[in-house]
Amino acid sequence: MFTIFGSTALVISYFPLYYKSIGFSSAQIGYLYAIGPLISMFSNMIWSYASDKYRTIKRILTLLLIGQLVLLLLLWQVSGFALVFTVISLFYFFYxxxxxxxxxxxxxxxxxxxxxxxxxxxxxxxxxxxxALAIGYVIGAQGVSWTLAIGIALSVFTLLFSLQLKDGVMNKVEGMNAANLLRLLRSRELLWFFGCTLCLALAHRMNEAFFTVTLSQLGAGEGLIGWALMIAAVSEIPIFFLLSKYGDNIKELPLLAFASLMFGLRFLLMALAADPIVVLAVQCLHSITFGVFYVTAVRYITRMMPLQFRATGMALFTIFWSSASGLISGAFGGILFEHAGRPFFYMLAAMLSVLAFAGFLGRHLLAKPGQVYDEGIGG
Structure with missing residues (x-):
């Protein structure tokens, strides 16, 4: 988990700066960001369904990490937009x-x-x-050209760690077939949850895709960018511990509504920020936005999905939280950011967050007693 999410800091936050350094426009960066979520909309389902079907996570995880390493080595050799677009598309299939x-x-x-x-x-x-912090200082000292070398090193370490993992006991469970999965996906509860998640995810991915570009526009160097990313990640830790201890005592939908409302406040402040130091302060809200939402959403999915579709359920959540939202925000976010400006860009993100807040809270208030909290979808 340590090295996997270290790779996230690199791919999500520093790849845009690498693309910018080799001459790509904001719109091109948006397209490169969007292609990953497009690929992942089916790659997540393929690999996670295979994991459920063949009852193994370790072997598939190792295969994915090998694919990432090979494609990063290829990406290191290309610089034209068309070639980068092709290789990064393949990379995202495994990423x-x-x-x-x-x-x-x-x-x-x-x-x-x-x-x-x-x-x-x-x-x-x-x-x-x-x-996030270490890569920021390395790139600040050595240059953005080191981005892919760092990615290759991280992939090697993650692959070595993955070889030491042990698969859980995954006994064969009845009902593991596509027909039951499709019936499950028609559940009103899941559709409502994923719809609200998509609204919030659009706002979150808009910020994620252009956060480092925003800081760069405000005059922040690579070191300060690293600190901003580190502050966000560290702020999650106390929230994770608090939710681990007390989260089960609070129903999921009110927590999800609260996190969505705080996302709205966060993006409103980002729209108003005119100094990189202000952005650093706003990053502290990451704890009660992403931290609360992510842990609560995983708990919700784990409770609602039947055991035989656990990995598939997590893949579906990832598709809405990362893939579909990343595709839309990447495809249109770059154009919006470039032509409408940063304040409007973040105001739109704030409005989407408030819409998600209304959806989660409305579902909590309007649900019949016992309809959501007393039993999972799997019965």
Missing amino acids: YPVYPLADTMAIQTAQRYGRSFTVIRVFGSLGYAFF
Whole structure:
């Protein structure tokens, strides 16, 4: 988890700066960001469904990491937009499915040893924080050209760690077929949850795709960018521990509504910010936005999805939280950011967050007693 989420800091936050350094426009950066979510919309389902069907996470996770390493080596050799676009598309086929599988393995490991998932997930935040800061200083000292070399080194370490993992006990479960999965996907509860998640994710991915570009426009150097990313990741840790201890006492939908409202406040402040130091302060809200939402959403999915579709359920959540939202925000966000400006860009993100708040809160208030909280979708 430490090295996997360290790679996230690199790919999500520093790849845009690398693209900018080799001469790509904001619109081109948006397209490169968008192609990953487009690829992951089917790659997440392919690999996670295979994991559920063949009852293994470790072997598929290792295969994905090998694919990432090979494609990073290829990406190091190209610089034209068309070639970069092709190679990064293949890279994302192996990159995005790692996260739902890693979370599923973390859930299994937590259950095996009687620990909380959030305690294991904290190491992802620590990895993101450490590498966000360290990579910022390395790139600041050595140049943006080191971005891919760092990515290759991280891939090697993650692959070596993956070889030491142990698959959970995944006994064969009845009902593991596509027909049951399709019936499950027609559940009104899931559709409502994923619809609200998509609204919030659009706002979150808009910020994620152009956060480092925003800081760069405000005059921040690579070191300050690293600190901004580290502050966000470190702020998650106390929230994860608090939710691990007390989160089960609070129903999921009110927590999701609260996180969405705080996202709206965060993006409103980003629209008004005119100094990189102000942006650093706003980053502290990451704890009660992403931190609260992510842990609560994983708990919701884990409770609602039947055991035989656990990895597939996490993949579906990832598709809405990362893939579909990243595709839309990447395809249109670059154009919007370039032509409408940063304040309007973030005001739109704030409005989407408030829409998600209304959806989660409305579902909580309008649901019949016992309809949502007393029983999962799987019965």
